[in-house]
Structures are given as C-alpha cells and as structure tokens.
Amino acid sequence: MDAVRTCIGSRRRAPRSSLLRVVALSDGSVVADPKAAMPGRGAWLTPTVEAYELAVKRRAFRRALRLERDPDTSAVHEYLAGLQSPNGTEPERPDMTEQAERLMDN
Numbered sequence: 001m002d003a004v005r006t007c008i009g010s011r012r013r014a015p016r017s018s019l020l021r022v023v024a025l026s027d028g029s030v031v032a033d034p035k036a037a038m039p040g041r042g043a044w045l046t047p048t049v050e051a052y053e054l055a056v057k058r059r060a061f062r063r064a065l066r067l068e069r070d071p072d073t074s075a076v077h078e079y080l081a082g083l084q085s086p087n088g089t090e091p092e093r094p095d096m097t098e099q100a101e102r103l104m105d106n
Contacts, residue, residue, distance in 0.1 A: 024067055
C-alpha cells in the first residue's frame with residue numbers, strides 16, 4: 001500500500017508514487033527530487049505546471065519547506081516543463097485522488 005500525501009499546489013491527496021517530491025537546498029533554491037531520496041525537508045507536488053503555478057501563487061513552497069524567504073523555484077518549473085510531451089501538452093496521467101481517498105477510508 002502506497003502512502004498518501006497532499007499536493008502543496010492543488011491541495012489534493014494522492015499516492016506518494018504519483019507526486020513529485022521537492023526539496024529546499026541550503027542556497028535557498030528548491031529542486032525536484034524524482035527519486036524521493038534527497039536529504040532534508042521535502043514537500044509533495046502534483047507533477048504538472050498548473051499545480052506548480054498554484055503553489056507559487058499560494059506561496060506554498062515557503063510555508064511547506066519552512067523557509068524564511070521566498071525560494072527560487074525555477075529548477076522545479078524547468079523539470080516540470082521537461083516532462084511535457086513533444087506537442088506541448090501535459091502527458092496524460094490518471095487521476096489518483098479518488099483511489100487515494102478510498103484507501104484512506106479503509
């Protein structure tokens with residue numbers, strides 16, 4: 001059974017395996033941690049540009065990572081932009097929210 005986490009952008013719950021972990025570095029930047037193995041405090045984000053933009057708008061990176069000032073999140077945006085399919089659209093990903101909520105009810 002996969003652990004359930006909450007996206008800092010969309011605030012939707014999903015299995016950990018369908019979210020992207022992001023980590024704050026000591027220089028104040030935030031980077032993607034696709035293998036979820038980097039040390040330090042992390043936060044979880046749905047791997048879409050829309051969720052990233054919501055997180056930036058809500059200042060969720062700063063709050064979730066407990067930072068003193070707004071971080072540089074451009075590396076995360078570049079990573080997410082690289083995940084887009086060649087025709088410029090987001091790759092089709094199944095919505096795991098309903099499944100995650102069913103697992104949480106058990």
